[in-house]
Amino acid sequence: MNLITTTPDLAAACDRLAQHKVITVDTEFLRESTYYPLLCVVQMASADEAIVIDALAPGLDLKPFFALMSNEAVLKVFHAARQDIEIVWHMSGTIPHPIFDTQVAAMVLGYGDSIAYDALVERVTGHRPDKTHRFTDWSRRPLTEEQMHYAVSDVTHLRDVFASLDADLKKRGRSDWVSEEMEVLTSPKTYDFHPERAWERLKTRVRKPKELAVLIEVAAWREQEAQSRDVPRSRVLKDDAVGDIATHAPTSLERLANLRSLPKGFDRSKWGSDIVAAVQRGLARDHGSLPKLEKPRNNSNGAAIVELLKVLLRMTSERHAVASKVIATVDDLEQIAADDHADVGALHGWRRELFGEAALKLKHGQLALAIDKGRVVRVDRG
8 A cells, every 4th residue: 555645656657557457546535524525535546546635635636537537448436426527627637537437337137226446345355354444534634554555455455346346247248238328428418517407406396487497596506605605405495495486486585585494694695686686687587598497297197108118117126126216217207108219218229129118008008017927027018
């Protein structure tokens, strides 16, 4: 184990790691009190060594690490890579590539939906990882020996997990399935998040164009405010308050003060007038430029169709040993129930072959579900 705190040592370590076709990578970060994650530690391993990088070491330049992440000759193996990639993207403007995400691979191989790292290591290797430092404060210095051993174990066990999953994928002919997912995971569009699209993250349902216009503007204002102050979105304004503002569209501080979802006196804060201004911008928007609101589904049997599709999905998942979540989401099923040509993952590529075609047949009566000897089975009806 090697703790790296200087740029020359980091450059030398990255040069050594770059000689290998595959390396494993993990990060430790904090983001409970910030908008952007604070990178604290990076751990990497090759077949020959494991290193720990103190990302907070004074004067340390992480450019050699970012260059390694972009090295096309080296496959970077992560578990649940999205947040790790987001950190590299935010700090360097580059996205690690090529990558292999063991959580996605495990889903494709039937280990369940979004299996945790510890559980996957135990199932694949039989080793039970030490969870002692999972919630440690990685920003405190100096790092302890126990913390470094914990960090290193993450990437050394990951070597064995990758080797096992990769071999199983090749044996089952599913490597391309994972590669398809990796292209989405490494697309800049996945991480290039603009305030104008912040409303898409909200679960708030709006029914009128006016409400949507206000929601877009208020959510964008909150996103920009959170970014500029580097605080979590909820520190600026909670989700339910954003939805409440979109519904009631208060155009004055007096009306803003009447909303129960806002803290008492919020209207008198320096942000009160900003919110009113955002509401007014929303009300002034041309409705023709707004994203289309999802239309209520007219099919009275839509809910029943979705329930049948859920049964088919579960059958498909169990039969092929693929996590149902990686095949289709509930939203996918709802859209398929409403539209044969829905632009959802379940109707494209290997998912369509595995599930999508059967889903459409079930929807149109060309396939039925029956119970045979206590098991649900599919019956083709031509």
